[in-house]
Amino acid sequence: MVNTVKRPSEGLALQVTEPARKAGLVEENSEGETTRRADVRVYSFEGLLMVVDRERMDEAHIVELLKAAAGDTKTARQAIDATIQTAGHGYQVPLPPARDAGFRKGDPAPCHPAPNMLVISKNSMWNEEHGEDKPGRVAASLLTIRRDQVE
Template structure:
């Protein structure tokens, strides 16, 4: 899924309704929001890793962050973000996005895995694949997370 980075009054954010639902970052019942994840956003050059702080073990987060840092050869910062209600869906605040090279209006792929989203700049996205397919680095992180929870498909 590709949406563009927006800049509401509280900083950069991304509309993530479908991926957030699929990742379990939000839970709904009969159209009512029952839970929105407390998230932490890790930033690397051209890559953001959004994890549900309540649902992913620290050891698993360390493995994911280490893999992202190794693949991108960078590590910026980690800042708590919020999954917010936006219009008829959800958005995620991306406090460290500017440090990772994201700007308002950037089109960015967003890919879900259990309790996690991977958001990447197009420069890290494998252009020979379709819009809904992750690039190599994002695909690697998605595979690691699926292996952590024992899911082969998602």
């Protein structure tokens, strides 16, 4: 199931519990207690948000991803620093630049993990039969680039 953009006390945010775990943006001990919540930078492009771990991603890798995202979307909006937050029984990421990227409260926001990164896009394909969400073309390209970077 795809989560939707929500409005907590300030700004916009997205529940990202499972993707954040898969991306390594949060870590938990064997008792399920949070041991790390990443400091991230949220980059915005038209219909796309890229969330990167500021401590664990190489600057050159980030630049490569930014160039690809800007080239594919023909846009580049603002970038803002944030921290993965505890929300309920999981985690959320604040999305200060979401409005610049065209996201509004209640919009479906498919979130796809890669090592130390999340890609949130407005254009994805939800497969009801298999219960999976496939990223849109630009998001898929960024995920492939990131996976290639860490191999």
